[in-house]
Amino acid sequence: ISNVMKRRPFIRRILAATGGGVLLGLPGISSACTRTTAPAGMILIPAGNFLMGTSTEQVQKLAAEYGYHPSWLQSESPQREVNLPDYSIDKYPVTNKQYHEFCLETGHASPKHWKDSAPGTEILNHPVCNVNQEDAKAYAEWIGKRLPTEAEWEKAARGMDGRLFPWGDKFDPEACCWNRAEDNILTTDPVDAHPSGASPYGVTDMAGNLFEWCGDGPADDSNLDRAVKYSAFLKGGAWITTEILDLRPAARGNSGHINNPSSFYGFRCVI
Numbered sequence: 001i002s003n004v005m006k007r008r009p010f011i012r013r014i015l016a017a018t019g020g021g022v023l024l025g026l027p028g029i030s031s032a033c034t035r036t037t038a039p040a041g042m043i044l045i046p047a048g049n050f051l052m053g054t055s056t057e058q059v060q061k062l063a064a065e066y067g068y069h070p071s072w073l074q075s076e077s078p079q080r081e082v083n084l085p086d087y088s089i090d091k092y093p094v095t096n097k098q099y100h101e102f103c104l105e106t107g108h109a110s111p112k113h114w115k116d117s118a119p120g121t122e123i124l125n126h127p128v129c130n131v132n133q134e135d136a137k138a139y140a141e142w143i144g145k146r147l148p149t150e151a152e153w154e155k156a157a158r159g160m161d162g163r164l165f166p167w168g169d170k171f172d173p174e175a176c177c178w179n180r181a182e183d184n185i186l187t188t189d190p191v192d193a194h195p196s197g198a199s200p201y202g203v204t205d206m207a208g209n210l211f212e213w214c215g216d217g218p219a220d221d222s223n224l225d226r227a228v229k230y231s232a233f234l235k236g237g238a239w240i241t242t243e244i245l246d247l248r249p250a251a252r253g254n255s256g257h258i259n260n261p262s263s264f265y266g267f268r269c270v271i
Contacts, residue, residue: 038088039271043156043201047086050155051162054250055079066245075218076250079162082151089148089156090268092191093127093205093212094139100124102139109135113186113263125190127210127266133232133258136213136267145269147215150233150252152270157207157236157249159200164248166199166206171244176208178247180239186263187239207247210266211238211254218255231255238264 038044054062054076063070096119103110103117110117111130119128131139133147140146148156157166167175175197180187191205198204206212211234218228234256237247240263245251256265 041091042088042271043091043203044088045084045086045152045156045201047084048160049081049083050158050160051079052082052151052154052250053077053079062245066243068245072253073245075252082155084151084155087148087152087270089152089203089270090145091202091204093210093266093268094136095125095191096128097124099128099131099139102142106138106142108138111261123188125192126188127191127205129186129188129210129263129266130261131213131265131267132261133213135261137215139267140269143269145271147213147267148270149216150214150235153206153212153214153233153235154249156201156203157199161200163200164250166203166249167197171247172196176205176237176247177239178208178237178241181242189239206236206249208237208241209239210236211256211262211264212236213265213267217258218252230258232258234265240264 036044054073056077058079059070059073059077062068063073096114100110100114100119102108111128113130114120119126136147158164163169165171165175173179174194176194177187177189188209191209194208195204197207199206214233214235217230217232232255233252234254235249235252237251237254241247246254256262
């Protein structure tokens with residue numbers, strides 16, 4: 001049994017790397033091939049350009065509409081076309097159930113809010129939180145995936161047309177879990193609770209519930225102060241978010257320190 005348990009993460013990585021198909025040669029060999037299908041539980045994002053960020057005109061309009069100074073949104077500009085190769089992304093954020101399996105098999109520390117190092121049955125299908133970027137990276141490596149870049153996350157969330165929200169340009173308060181702050185009590189929803197909030201590709205829960213860790217950050221410049229240098233992008237808004245602007249896929253004002261676990265932070269993975 002112990003040998004089987006040790007092999008499971010390895011087998012899982014191989015299946016993830018090959019899209020769940022037949023292994024031909026070494027695990028890395030499939031990376032040279034263009035995918036036509038996504039592994040189970042993931043969605044294929046096709047190669048090509050997409051509109052990333054926010055235009056100067058949109059910055060002015062959104063700032064006026066929501067009562068912000070334009071400088072709050074300036075880090076999202078300019079809007080630009082970004083070309084990405086195809087990749088697959090998890091349809092849902094990583095759940096407590098999935099993360100618990102990782103902790104059991106590896107001995108990785110469990111999130112601080114779990115009682116007796118295990119999630120309650122009532123939150124098994126909720127996104128895991130209280131994980132920092134290193135926790136997220138450790139899970140991703142174990143499962144044979146990685147964290148998305150900000151560009152990969154944003155394309156999966158908003159498609160190719162520069163829409164403001166995953167579902168379109170008009171905010172829908174029922175399409176996501178947000179504005180749930182009551183005495184700072186954790187109030188997430190199951191990851192599949194808001195199907196109407198899916199992106200054009202069918203990727204779900206990319207607005208609200210939890211901000212999601214990306215693998216990159218605002219800068220990697222040694223001349224910048226430590227707070228910026230050791231930050232990573234967090235995208236999508238959370239259950240505690242009250243500002244609609246922070247629920248847009250282009251929003252990038254909530255980047256966090258990579259060592260900071262929070263009840264607002266979760267993640268999903270890509271291949």
